[in-house]
Amino acid sequence: MSYALVTGGSRGIGRAICVQLAKQGYDILINYSSNKQAAEETQEAVEQEGRKAALLPFNVGDRVACREAVEQWYANNTDEKIEVLVNNAGIRKDNLMVWMKDEEWDDVMGISLGGFYNVTKSVLPELIKEKKGKIINIVSLSGLKGLPGQTNYSAAKAAVIGATKSLAQEVARRNISVNAVAPGFIRTEMTEDINEKDVKGLIPMRRFGTAEEVASVVGFLASDASSYITGETISINGGLY
Numbered sequence: 001m002s003y004a005l006v007t008g009g010s011r012g013i014g015r016a017i018c019v020q021l022a023k024q025g026y027d028i029l030i031n032y033s034s035n036k037q038a039a040e041e042t043q044e045a046v047e048q049e050g051r052k053a054a055l056l057p058f059n060v061g062d063r064v065a066c067r068e069a070v071e072q073w074y075a076n077n078t079d080e081k082i083e084v085l086v087n088n089a090g091i092r093k094d095n096l097m098v099w100m101k102d103e104e105w106d107d108v109m110g111i112s113l114g115g116f117y118n119v120t121k122s123v124l125p126e127l128i129k130e131k132k133g134k135i136i137n138i139v140s141l142s143g144l145k146g147l148p149g150q151t152n153y154s155a156a157k158a159a160v161i162g163a164t165k166s167l168a169q170e171v172a173r174r175n176i177s178v179n180a181v182a183p184g185f186i187r188t189e190m191t192e193d194i195n196e197k198d199v200k201g202l203i204p205m206r207r208f209g210t211a212e213e214v215a216s217v218v219g220f221l222a223s224d225a226s227s228y229i230t231g232e233t234i235s236i237n238g239g240l241y
C-alpha cells in the first residue's frame with residue numbers, strides 16, 4: 001500500500017488526519033518538529049488501525065533539512081511510494097501589524113508558506129513520475145477573509161490557496177490533484193488560548209469544530225470519491241465567514 005506523508009502529524013488536526021488516512025488503508029509517514037512523544041502516540045494510533053507508521057521529523061521551514069529527510073526516505077524505501085501529501089504543519093504568532101516583530105512575520109511565513117513549498121517540491125517529482133498523487137493543503141478561514149492580528153498568518157494561508165490553484169493546473173494532466181481545506185475554529189492546542197464561550201456566538205453552529213471533522217474532509221480529498229475535484233478550497237467552519 002502507498003504512504004501518506006502528513007506534516008505536523010504529531011498533534012491536533014494532523015494526528016486526526018493520520019488516523020483517518022490509516023482507516024482508508026494508507027501507511028503513514030508522520031512528520032513533526034520537536035514533540036517526539038506526541039508523534040509516537042500518533043504512531044500507535046495508526047498502528048491500531050493495522051497500518052504501518054514511520055516517524056519523519058524535520059522542520060518544514062528548513063529547506064535543506066526537509067529535502068534531505070525526504071530524499072533519504074526515498075533512498076531507504078525504494079519499493080515504497082508516497083501517494084498522498086498533506087501539508088498540515090503550521091504555526092500562529094498573532095500580533096497587530098503595527099506591533100509585529102520581524103521574526104513573527106518571518107516564522108509564520110517560513111513555516112506555513114515556506115513549509116508548503118519545501119515539502120511539496122521534495123515530493124512532487126516522484127508523484128509526477130508515478131503519475132498519481134493527491135496533495136492536500138490545510139489553510140484557514142483567516143486566509144479567505146483575513147482576521148485582525150493575523151496579517152502574517154492570513155498572508156501565508158492566502159498564498160497557499162493561490163499556490164493550490166496554480167499547482168492544480170500544472171499537474172492535473174499527470175493525474176495529481178491539489179486541493180485545500182480551510183478550517184474555522186477547531187479545538188486543538190493551537191486554539192487553546194481562545195475561549196470557546198467568548199467566540200461561539202459568532203459561529204452559526206455555535207461551537208468549535210473537531211480535528212476529526214477536518215480529517216474526514218481530508219479523507220474524502222485523498223479518496224477516489226473526489227476524483228474530479230482539483231484546485232478547490234473546501235471550508236470547514238460551522239457556517240462562519
Ligand code: NAP
Nearest residue numbers: 008010011012013032033034035059060089090186188190
Ligand atoms: P497544533 O495543534 O498546534 O499542531 C501543530 C502541528 O504542526 C504539530 O504536529 C507540530 O509538531 C507541527 N509543526 C509546527 N511547526 C512545525 C515545523 N516547523 N515543522 C514540522 N512540524 C511543525 O495545530 P492544529 O490546530 O492541529 O493546526 C494544524 C493546521 O491547521 C495548521 O496549518 C493550522 O494553521 C491549521 N488551522 C488550524 C485551525 C484551528 O482552529 N486549530 C484553524 C484553521 C487552520 P510538534 O508536535 O513537533 O510541535
